[in-house]
Amino acid sequence: MKTNSEKELSARLLDEIRKSTAGREKPMRLMEVCGTHTVSIFRAGLRQLLPPEVELVSGPGCPVCVTPDGYMDEAIAYAGMEDVIVATFGDMLKVPGSASSLAEAAAQGGDVRIVYSPLDALTIAKENPDKKVVFLAVGFETTAPTAAAAVLTAERENVGNFFLLSAQKLVPPAIRALLADEDARIDGFILPGHVAVVTGSDAFSFLPAEYHLPGVVAGFSPTELLRGIYRLVRQVAAGEARIENEYKSVVRPEGNPAAQEMTARVYETCTAEWRGLGVIPDSGLDLREKYRRFDFGAVRPLSLPPVPPKKNGCRCGEVLQGKILPKECKLFGTACVPEHAAGPCMVSAEGVCAAWHKYGGGVFQYD
Numbered sequence: 001m002k003t004n005s006e007k008e009l010s011a012r013l014l015d016e017i018r019k020s021t022a023g024r025e026k027p028m029r030l031m032e033v034c035g036t037h038t039v040s041i042f043r044a045g046l047r048q049l050l051p052p053e054v055e056l057v058s059g060p061g062c063p064v065c066v067t068p069d070g071y072m073d074e075a076i077a078y079a080g081m082e083d084v085i086v087a088t089f090g091d092m093l094k095v096p097g098s099a100s101s102l103a104e105a106a107a108q109g110g111d112v113r114i115v116y117s118p119l120d121a122l123t124i125a126k127e128n129p130d131k132k133v134v135f136l137a138v139g140f141e142t143t144a145p146t147a148a149a150a151v152l153t154a155e156r157e158n159v160g161n162f163f164l165l166s167a168q169k170l171v172p173p174a175i176r177a178l179l180a181d182e183d184a185r186i187d188g189f190i191l192p193g194h195v196a197v198v199t200g201s202d203a204f205s206f207l208p209a210e211y212h213l214p215g216v217v218a219g220f221s222p223t224e225l226l227r228g229i230y231r232l233v234r235q236v237a238a239g240e241a242r243i244e245n246e247y248k249s250v251v252r253p254e255g256n257p258a259a260q261e262m263t264a265r266v267y268e269t270c271t272a273e274w275r276g277l278g279v280i281p282d283s284g285l286d287l288r289e290k291y292r293r294f295d296f297g298a299v300r301p302l303s304l305p306p307v308p309p310k311k312n313g314c315r316c317g318e319v320l321q322g323k324i325l326p327k328e329c330k331l332f333g334t335a336c337v338p339e340h341a342a343g344p345c346m347v348s349a350e351g352v353c354a355a356w357h358k359y360g361g362g363v364f365q366y367d
């Protein structure tokens with residue numbers, strides 16, 4: 001519940017944002033690259049409250065959404081194997097692969113189990129020694145240390161039937177890839193609070209240094225977000241570029257060294273494919289040689305047909321690059337709704353299409 005003082009602060013921040021942007025010829029475009037920010041912004045109705053001179057666009061901040069079809073095809077193929085249990089976060093169940101989904105694989109008899117952490121998957125492995133348990137490790141810097149901890153625990157406890165199928169990704173290389181696109185018109189970034197807890201705010205210092213773009217690490221409440229947007233607006237309006245941290249209660253410039261050490265111990269960076277952004281060097285996390293026996297893709301390689309081009313008209317790729325809004329996809333709200341989604345951005349709870357669908361016409365709500 002928002003207190004009166006928070007309401008007053010929000011009103012003051014909105015007023016300052018209006019003053020800082022009044023009379024601009026072109027709106028400033030600010031991108032958030034965190035699925036939780038996307039949902040928080042919609043939930044609070046911030047888009048409707050901001051002046052027309054400030055446009056918020058969503059970027060590739062939802063890990064489920066950026067996972068490509070090829071990875072889903074592999075997971076679905078493994079789920080169809082007699083001796084395999086696929087353990088996954090619930091969001092992944094309905095994500096369409098080339099021709100099917102994990103939910104369909106489960107309906108056809110595949111053993112697909114929803115878990116809430118990689119350690120749950122490890123427990124399933126211990127309980128089912130005659131099966132190979134494959135955890136779908138999908139996420140960013142925030143969740144990679146937890147999956148790494150599960151691998152280290154499996155090693156320590158000699159659990160030989162626990163594996164990852166890693167599609168873990170790193171946010172800074174994706175931002176660089178976005179900015180390499182000539183059509184990208186982004187004036188500043190609302191930087192991901194959760195990712196920055198691990199990486200530190202310094203991990204984004206390349207934005208001002210190399211692109212003369214500002215970034216603000218923001219928290220998640222409406223007031224925290226507004227404060228972050230206000231700080232960003234002021235920098236853009238003044239032509240300044242630096243990284244500011246408006247989430248100091250949990251984000252430090254250097255991040256969380258213990259989590260970084262855990263990640264570096266278990267993984268090495270690799271080239272990774274992102275839905276919408278394509279193949280980006282050094283943007284993924286693969287298990288190091290020492291832990292390769294926990295990589296199910298290496299232990300049981302598949303030879304699947306190439307992923308065919310999508311024919312259903314889903315434009316998630318463009319949505320994830322901030323090039324179009326969900327409502328510009330002709331399937332939005334008709335052939336694509338959360339109950340029968342045509343693309344991952346409508347499936348995931350953090351997907352921008354799902355947020356538009358749920359809150360798009362949104363009215364400001366204090367939570």
Ligand code: SF4
Pocket residue numbers: 313314315316317319326329330331332333336337341342343344345346347353
């Ligand atoms: S509305 Fe549906 S089909 Fe269109 S881009 Fe979003 S997820 Fe894809």
